[in-house]
Amino acid sequence: QITLKESGPTLVKPTQTLTLTCTFSGFSLTTGGVGVAWIRQPPGKALEWLALIYWDDDKCYSPSLRSRLTITKDTSKSQVVLTMTNMDPVDTATYYCVHSKRIATQTYYFDYWGQGTLVTVSS
């Protein structure tokens, strides 16, 4: 059974750096064709993909946020960490950690989601 759970601060101040941790079980990030993504959703708004890290440590980022994001993995702890620098009130959102599965060459889809964690950016 695949499960994911996000953890991190619920409140950050503007200009600070956000660090979120995704702790997962039921799969390994050393298995071919597997990835973990971060997706966020501002209150009442649509979903936005942020970053994805693959089983082979390759990474990809949303072009609009690339300069602010870093995604890493610790396979021994079954964790994926996302850092986002220079936080702003517009970054207030629920942040989700999502398991990704390869369906074809270089083609991954999102299947299992964590429960999400609400991060508020305010002074």
Added chain:
Amino acid sequence: IVMTQSPATLSVSPGERATLSCRASQSVRSNLAWFQQKPGQAPRLLIYDASTRATGIPARFSASGSGTEFTLTISSLQSEDFVVYYCQQYNDWPPLYTFGQGTKLEIK
């Protein structure tokens, strides 16, 4: 790639059929998924590969389409189906996964 869902809100009576649309600004082949999101919950995968139901999804959910035009159909609507649905493409390379703005299904 921009994903456009229509309508933004769809009013349908319980027991009837609902048809939701999703359009891509350029071809995504069959690399499209549909998600259901209930209030206060994470999205749940309904459909991937444009028409394949995910594990445990009831048969009343079906989907079709390829290229730029996609449809999600929910037959015989039940009370728990009146929530928000998102489409999402995963065709871009380098990866740039994009979601539609969502369709809210409400009781008529």
